Amino acid sequence: MPQHNVLPKTLNRSRVQNTITGVLWSGIFFLILLSHTSSAQSQQVAGEDSLQRLSVLLYKAASDTSRVKYQLKIANHFINQQDNQPENLTKALAYLSKALNLSRQLKSPYWEFRSLMVYGRYYSKKKMRPQQVSIYDQAISIAQKIKNKHLEASAWYSYFMNIPDTVQDYRNKTFYNRAAKSHALYKEVGRSFNEKHREALLLRIMADFHLEEEKFDLATAELFEVIALDKKYKLPDLPSAYDLLSAVYQRKGELSKALNAALQSVKIAQSSGEEVLDTYLNRVAAAYEAMGKPKESIEWYTKTLNTPDKTDPYRFIPAYMLATQMIKIGQPEKALALLKKTWSEVPDKATFDYFIYLGYGECYTALKNYKLANLYFNMLLKQSEKDILSNPFQTSLFFSISECYFAQQNYSLALQYAEKARANQISMTLPRQIRLNEILYKIKLASNQPAEAITHLQNFHQLRDSMLSQESLSTIDRLQIEFEASQKENENELLRKKSQLQSQELSRSRLIKDFTIGGLIFLCLVLILLYGRFSLKKKLHNTLIKKKADIDIAYAALEVNIQQKNKLIEEKEGLIKEVHHRVKNNLQLTMSLLNSQSYYLEDLSAIEAIKESQHRLKSIALIHQKLYQNENLATINIQPYIVELIEYLKDSMSGGKKISFDLAILNLELDISKAVPLGLIINEAVTNVYKYAFPDRAGGKVEISLKEQQEDHYELIIKDNGVGLPPDFDYEQSNTLGLILMKGLSSQIDSVLKMKSDRGVSVSLIFSSSNDDLFL
Numbered sequence: 001m002p003q004h005n006v007l008p009k010t011l012n013r014s015r016v017q018n019t020i021t022g023v024l025w026s027g028i029f030f031l032i033l034l035s036h037t038s039s040a041q042s043q044q045v046a047g048e049d050s051l052q053r054l055s056v057l058l059y060k061a062a063s064d065t066s067r068v069k070y071q072l073k074i075a076n077h078f079i080n081q082q083d084n085q086p087e088n089l090t091k092a093l094a095y096l097s098k099a100l101n102l103s104r105q106l107k108s109p110y111w112e113f114r115s116l117m118v119y120g121r122y123y124s125k126k127k128m129r130p131q132q133v134s135i136y137d138q139a140i141s142i143a144q145k146i147k148n149k150h151l152e153a154s155a156w157y158s159y160f161m162n163i164p165d166t167v168q169d170y171r172n173k174t175f176y177n178r179a180a181k182s183h184a185l186y187k188e189v190g191r192s193f194n195e196k197h198r199e200a201l202l203l204r205i206m207a208d209f210h211l212e213e214e215k216f217d218l219a220t221a222e223l224f225e226v227i228a229l230d231k232k233y234k235l236p237d238l239p240s241a242y243d244l245l246s247a248v249y250q251r252k253g254e255l256s257k258a259l260n261a262a263l264q265s266v267k268i269a270q271s272s273g274e275e276v277l278d279t280y281l282n283r284v285a286a287a288y289e290a291m292g293k294p295k296e297s298i299e300w301y302t303k304t305l306n307t308p309d310k311t312d313p314y315r316f317i318p319a320y321m322l323a324t325q326m327i328k329i330g331q332p333e334k335a336l337a338l339l340k341k342t343w344s345e346v347p348d349k350a351t352f353d354y355f356i357y358l359g360y361g362e363c364y365t366a367l368k369n370y371k372l373a374n375l376y377f378n379m380l381l382k383q384s385e386k387d388i389l390s391n392p393f394q395t396s397l398f399f400s401i402s403e404c405y406f407a408q409q410n411y412s413l414a415l416q417y418a419e420k421a422r423a424n425q426i427s428m429t430l431p432r433q434i435r436l437n438e439i440l441y442k443i444k445l446a447s448n449q450p451a452e453a454i455t456h457l458q459n460f461h462q463l464r465d466s467m468l469s470q471e472s473l474s475t476i477d478r479l480q481i482e483f484e485a486s487q488k489e490n491e492n493e494l495l496r497k498k499s500q501l502q503s504q505e506l507s508r509s510r511l512i513k514d515f516t517i518g519g520l521i522f523l524c525l526v527l528i529l530l531y532g533r534f535s536l537k538k539k540l541h542n543t544l545i546k547k548k549a550d551i552d553i554a555y556a557a558l559e560v561n562i563q564q565k566n567k568l569i570e571e572k573e574g575l576i577k578e579v580h581h582r583v584k585n586n587l588q589l590t591m592s593l594l595n596s597q598s599y600y601l602e603d604l605s606a607i608e609a610i611k612e613s614q615h616r617l618k619s620i621a622l623i624h625q626k627l628y629q630n631e632n633l634a635t636i637n638i639q640p641y642i643v644e645l646i647e648y649l650k651d652s653m654s655g656g657k658k659i660s661f662d663l664a665i666l667n668l669e670l671d672i673s674k675a676v677p678l679g680l681i682i683n684e685a686v687t688n689v690y691k692y693a694f695p696d697r698a699g700g701k702v703e704i705s706l707k708e709q710q711e712d713h714y715e716l717i718i719k720d721n722g723v724g725l726p727p728d729f730d731y732e733q734s735n736t737l738g739l740i741l742m743k744g745l746s747s748q749i750d751s752v753l754k755m756k757s758d759r760g761v762s763v764s765l766i767f768s769s770s771n772d773d774l775f776l
Helices: 015-060 065-080 085-105 109-126 129-145 149-162 173-189 193-212 216-233 238-252 255-271 278-290 294-305 313-328 332-345 353-366 370-385 391-407 411-422 430-446 450-467 470-599 604-629 638-653 672-693 737-748
Strands: 635-637 658-665 669-671 699-710 713-720 754-757 761-768
Touching: 015 065, 065 085, 065 109, 085 109, 109 129, 109 149, 129 149, 149 173, 149 193, 173 193, 193 216, 193 238, 216 238, 238 255, 238 278, 255 278, 278 294, 278 313, 294 313, 313 332, 313 353, 332 353, 353 370, 353 391, 370 391, 391 411, 391 430, 411 430, 430 450, 470 604, 604 638, 604 672, 635 638, 635 672, 638 658, 638 672, 638 699, 669 672, 672 699, 672 713, 672 737, 672 761, 737 761
Parallel strands: 658 699
Antiparallel strands: 635 669, 699 713, 713 761, 754 761
C-alpha cells in the first residue's frame, strides 16, 4: 500500500498561546537559517584557512615527500573548486607538475603514483581523454612494478569509472576487463570498508554486463555474492543489488522470483531510511506487467510518474509503460491523454521522446486510427535505421508494428515485423511473448501454413500455462500479502509516531500554558520592582553623570600619559639603534687598533691570534650593523648575515687557496642571543678550515647548511672535504682556544657541538630558536 506523510492534528489553543508559539517557531526558524548561513560561511572560511595553512606548511617543508604531499593537497583544493574553474585548474597544474617532478627526483614510486592519480582527476575536469588514459596506464605500471595490489586496484577502478563517456562505453569488453581486474584485486587484498564497497560495486557492474550478454546464471551468482558482501559489511547498495537481481529473474522468466527481488529492494530501502528510487518502483511495476497483472502494474508505475519534478525527461519512460497497461485494461483514450499531458510538461523533448512516439502509435492502434499509428511508427523506424534505438526498444517497436498491421489484416507486413520481434523476443515481457505467438499462429493459419501455426499455438499455450501456473500465482499472492503486511506495519509505526507526536504536542501545549501563567505572574512582580526602583534609578543617573565627568577627566589624563609613553618608546628605540651603531663602531675601532698593533709585531703566532680576534669581532659587528639597519631591533634574518660573514672570511683569509662554499641557509629570524654565538661558531669553524683542512692542496669545498629538523628545532652543519682530523685527535678533550669557544658558545644556546671526521671534517649542532630550555 502507498505510504503517506502523517501530520499531527492542530490542537486548540488560546490566542496568547498561539502568539507565543508563533514567536517561538519564528525564533527557531531564524536560528536554523542563521546556523545554515554560518555553516556555509564557516565552510568557505575553513576552505580558505585550509589553503592558507597548506601554503604555510608547503613553505616550511623540506624538498622531500612531505613537500609532494602538500603540493598534491593544494592541487586537489583547486581541482575541487567549482567557481572560476579554468583559472583554478591552471593553478592546480602548476602544483601538480612540481609534485610529479619532485617525486621522480626523489625516486619515490608511491608519490609518483599519487601524483599521476591526481593528474587523472585534472584531465577528467579538462575532458582530455587521451592524456587521462596515458596517465592511468602509467599509474598501473608503477603499482605493478612495486607490487602494491591496493594501489593497482585503485588505479584500475579510477580507469574504469572515469574514462567512459557514454552508456555504450560501459558495455564495451575493454571497459568490462578493467572492472574485472579491479574487482579481482579488491577481492584478493581488500580489507577496508571503502575497498569492500568498491568490490561489491564492481561485481554488480559485471553482473549487469553479463545480463546484457544473456549469461543469466553467471549474473545471478555474482549478484548473490554482492548481496552477501552488502549484508556482511553493511554496505549502502543492498537495494540496488536486489533491483538488478529482479531484472535478471525477469529476463530468465522466473517471474515470482523477479517480483520478490523487486519488492525486497523497496522494503530494504524503506527500512534503512534510504530514498526509494524510481528504478525500484518501476522494477516492481515491470514484474507485475510481466505476470500479466496490469492493474497492479499501473499502481506502481503511477508512483514514479507523480514525481515533484514534472519537467524531468525520464518521466517519458514510466508514462509510456503506464499507457501500455491502460491499453490492456481497455482505456486507450486515458492512455493517450496521459501521454499528451506528459509531453506538454517536459520541455526537453529530445530526450527519450521515442518512448512517447511508441506510446502514441500503440494508443492510435488501439483506437483503430491506423493512419496516425503508422505515422509515429514510421518516424521510429527511421531512427532505428540510424542505430539510435537499443535492441530491446527495437523489439518492442517491431512487436507494436506487427500488432498494428495484424489489426489491419495486412498479414504479410504483420508477419515481417513479427519475425523481427521474435528474433530478439527474450528481451520482451512474457505477456508480449504470448501475444506474439498468438499473432504468428493466426497469421500462419490465415496463410495456409498449418504446421507452423500449430508450433506457434503450442508455444502460446506453453507460455500462458507457465504464466498462469497455480504455483506461481500462489507465490505471487503470498509475496503481495507479505509486502502489504510490511507496509501495514510501516503505517502502524507511523500511527504510533503520530500518537507520540500528538502526546508531545499536548505536553508542549500544557507547558506553554503553565509558562504563560508563570510569565504573567513574573511580569507583574517585575513591574512592581521596576516602579520601586524608578526613583533609585533617577538618583543613580545623577551620580553617573558626575562619575562620567570624572572619567572623562581621567581619560584625558590617560591619553596624555599614553602619548608621553609612546614618545618615550620612540626615544628608547632610537637609543637602542644608536647603541647598536656605537657598539658596531667600537668593534670596528677595536679591529683597527688590533690591525695597527699587528704592524709592530714580528711573532707570527701573535699576528695570527690578532687576526682571529679581528674575525671574531667582525662576526659580532655584522650583527649589530644588521640590527641598526632593521626596523626590528631584537632579531635578525640569519640567512643574509651568514652569507655576508662567509664573504668577509673568504676575502680576508683566502691566502691563495680557492675554497668554494655551498650554502643552504634557511630564512630564519633569530634573537641576538642566538645569532651572536651562532656567528662566532661559524667563524671558528671556517677559520679552522682555512688553517687546517687543505694543507697540501690549493683549495676545496665547504658545505654550510641550516635547516629545520622539527618544529622550532634547527640543525647547523659545516662540512669540508679536506684531510680530516688526526687519528688520535679527541675534540672533546682538546683545550685549543677555538674549540673551547665553540663548545662554550654551543652550551650558551642550549646545544651540543658534534664533530666527526669522514672524508673531511663535519661540525654540527642542533638548537632551538626560542629562548626556552628545550634540551634535557
